[in-house]
Amino acid sequence: MTAPPTFASSSLLVALGGGLGAWLRYITSRAWLSAIGPVAATAFPWATLTANVLGSLAMGLLVGWLARHGTPGGILGGEAWRLLLGVGVLGGYTTFSSFALEFALFIERGALGAAALYVGTSLVAGFLALFAGLALMRSLA
Template identity: 50%
Template structure:
């Protein structure tokens, strides 16, 4: 695997991340326009997370068949899909733990990430509300 130098790797991730963030913004707007602004279920985030996970699976499977382009992994996987949704990286890491037979660790990681993320958000909100 031919790895780019640190500066090039950083530039690839930054470029991809910017593209992914723009895609997320516009996809979210499109879904909101389709579902209506008064919908209760967060369809935009839901569809972005599911589609981003699908795309991460396709990318990981495709890259595994290649000679291992680290530059493409950084640009598309870490950058574009990371900017589009970090849920795709979470899904890939959970699947990799399961493929290694580490089901308990995968379950802990999945449940811990979900509960810890929501708890962290509420803690942050609480801390900021207390600071006001």
């Protein structure tokens, strides 16, 4: 059995993947802008919706593949692929894929109350935090 990736190699994998994921998010936005024009692209968040759905699909495929084929440890092991693709690429592309995976894990464990609490708290707290940040910055302007 090989050792798990070190902090340095793990950080590098996440950083490289995150850069690729952020670039893919940019490409998704540019593709929608090119396909439907700036007015339609800003009237509804098609790029964000696309990233959330595609990222969630990719997360499901990745987790399913790693569960079946992943190997522990090492630079080419399952943990390295999880860091590069799951945390890095998909984290840079959309964090919604992680949110969807965590929700699914609650459901699969039969923890329906925890799943509802997680979704509700994430949405309400996220929206409240965004509005608090907006209000704070507006008060400083």
